Amino acid sequence: MAHAGPLLLAGCSTYFSLRKRSGGRYAWERVKRLLVPLVFGIFILIPPQTWFGGRFNSGYTDSFGHYLVSGDFLRWNIRDGGDYYGGFGIGQLWFIMFLLFISLIALPLVVWMARGRGVGRAQAFCRLLARPMWWIVPVVILFLGGAVPEIPGGPFVYYLFIFVLGFTAVSDPKFMESAQRYRIPALVAGVGLALFWVLSGDFRDSLSDPSAGLAGLAVLGAGGTWLVIVGMMGFGRRYLDRTSRTQKxxxxxxxxxxxxxxxxxxxxxxxxxxxxxxxxxxxxxxxxxxxxxxxxxxxxxxxxxxxxxxxxxxxxxxxxxxxxxx
Known part of the structure; x- marks a missing residue:
C-alpha cells in the first residue's frame, strides 16, 4: 500500500502525457526520466549507501576509494536484510526500476485507451467507478494482482494494476468529482482497513496458504488500498487543484x-x-x-x-x- 499513491499518480500523469505525444515519444521520455537516473544512481548515489552498510553490518574496513576502484561495490552480497552488507545494491532506486518496466509493459494498453475506440472504453469504465457501488471492481482487480506471486523487490503485477487504474481514473471527470464528494468516508474507512490489515499480521501468518480466511483478509486489504486511493485523490482535487509557488x-x-x-x-x-x-x-x-x-x-x-x-x-x-x- 505504501507505494500505491506514487504509482497511481504515475498512471494519471501518463494519461495526460499521451494526450500530447505519441507512444514512441512517451517511451523515449520514460527512458530519459527513469533509466538515466537509475543508471546514474546505481553507480554514483548507491555506492556510499552500500559502503556504509558494509562497514556497519559486515565489518568492511577498506576506504571508499578502494571500494570503488576495486569493484567491490559491484560484488553480489545481497542477503535477507537487503543490500546493505557491502557490494552491489539499488537501494531506493528499485521503485524507479519497477516504474520503468511498468510504464513500458503497460504502454500498448494505455496507448489503446488513449486513442480511438479505447478512449470510449476507458471513459465508460471511469464513469462506472464514479458510483461507489462499483468500487468492488477495482478491489477485485487489486486482490487478483496481489494474488500473483511476487518477484524479487515487490508485487509487480499488483503495482502494474494500480498504474493502469490511475490512468483510467482521470479519463473522465466524473470519477474525480465522486472521489471529492466521498473523500472523507473513503479515507476514514480505508485507513481503518489498512490498520486492521497491519495489526492482523500475526493472525494472517497463522493461516494456511491458500485458505478462504486468508483470501478474505486479502480482499479487505485490497479494499483498504482502494479506499485510501479514492480519499487521497478526493482531497487532492479539493485542496491541491490550484497552483502556487510552493506547490510548483x-x-x-x-x-x-x-x-x-x-x-x-x-x-x-x-x-x-x-x-x-x-x-x-x-x-x-x-x-x-x-x-x-x-x-x-x-x-x-x-x-x-x-x-x-x-x-x-x-x-x-x-x-x-x-x-x-x-
Missing part, C-alpha cells in the same frame, strides 16, 4: 528528492546512531538533518543543467533561469 517547487522537487533522500539518511545515520543520546532524540536529529541535507542537495541539482538531466528533471526555460538569477 515541491512538485518539481519530489522526484529528485526521492532519489537523494536515502543516501543522505544512510550517510548521516551512520554517525548519528553512535551518539550517546535517547533514541527519540537521535530520530529527531536524523530527521531534521536528513531533510535539510536532502533539500540542500536538491537546490544544487535544480540549478545545474547536467544534474537536472541525470536526475530525470526537465530542462528549465531560459526565462525561468533568468528570473531566478535576477
Amino acid at each position: 517547487y515541491l512538485a518539481e522537487g519530489s522526484y529528485p528528492v526521492y532519489i537523494l533522500h536515502q543516501t543522505v539518511i544512510v550517510v548521516i545515520g551512520f554517525y548519528v546512531v553512535r551518539w550517546a543520546a535517547p533514541h527519540p532524540v537521535l530520530w529527531v536529529i536524523l530527521l531534521v538533518a536528513a531533510v535539510l541535507g536532502t533539500f540542500a542537495l536538491y537546490e544544487i541539482v535544480r540549478r545545474v543543467g547536467v544534474l537536472r538531466f541525470l536526475f530525470g528533471m526537465r530542462q528549465r526555460k531560459r526565462g525561468a533561469r533568468a528570473a531566478e538569477r535576477g
Whole structure:
C-alpha cells in the first residue's frame, strides 16, 4: 500500500502525457526520466549507501576509494536484510526500476485507451467507478494482482494494476468529482482497513496458504488500498487543484528528492546512531538533518543543467533561469 499513491499518480500523469505525444515519444521520455537516473544512481548515489552498510553490518574496513576502484561495490552480497552488507545494491532506486518496466509493459494498453475506440472504453469504465457501488471492481482487480506471486523487490503485477487504474481514473471527470464528494468516508474507512490489515499480521501468518480466511483478509486489504486511493485523490482535487509557488517547487522537487533522500539518511545515520543520546532524540536529529541535507542537495541539482538531466528533471526555460538569477 505504501507505494500505491506514487504509482497511481504515475498512471494519471501518463494519461495526460499521451494526450500530447505519441507512444514512441512517451517511451523515449520514460527512458530519459527513469533509466538515466537509475543508471546514474546505481553507480554514483548507491555506492556510499552500500559502503556504509558494509562497514556497519559486515565489518568492511577498506576506504571508499578502494571500494570503488576495486569493484567491490559491484560484488553480489545481497542477503535477507537487503543490500546493505557491502557490494552491489539499488537501494531506493528499485521503485524507479519497477516504474520503468511498468510504464513500458503497460504502454500498448494505455496507448489503446488513449486513442480511438479505447478512449470510449476507458471513459465508460471511469464513469462506472464514479458510483461507489462499483468500487468492488477495482478491489477485485487489486486482490487478483496481489494474488500473483511476487518477484524479487515487490508485487509487480499488483503495482502494474494500480498504474493502469490511475490512468483510467482521470479519463473522465466524473470519477474525480465522486472521489471529492466521498473523500472523507473513503479515507476514514480505508485507513481503518489498512490498520486492521497491519495489526492482523500475526493472525494472517497463522493461516494456511491458500485458505478462504486468508483470501478474505486479502480482499479487505485490497479494499483498504482502494479506499485510501479514492480519499487521497478526493482531497487532492479539493485542496491541491490550484497552483502556487510552493506547490510548483515541491512538485518539481519530489522526484529528485526521492532519489537523494536515502543516501543522505544512510550517510548521516551512520554517525548519528553512535551518539550517546535517547533514541527519540537521535530520530529527531536524523530527521531534521536528513531533510535539510536532502533539500540542500536538491537546490544544487535544480540549478545545474547536467544534474537536472541525470536526475530525470526537465530542462528549465531560459526565462525561468533568468528570473531566478535576477
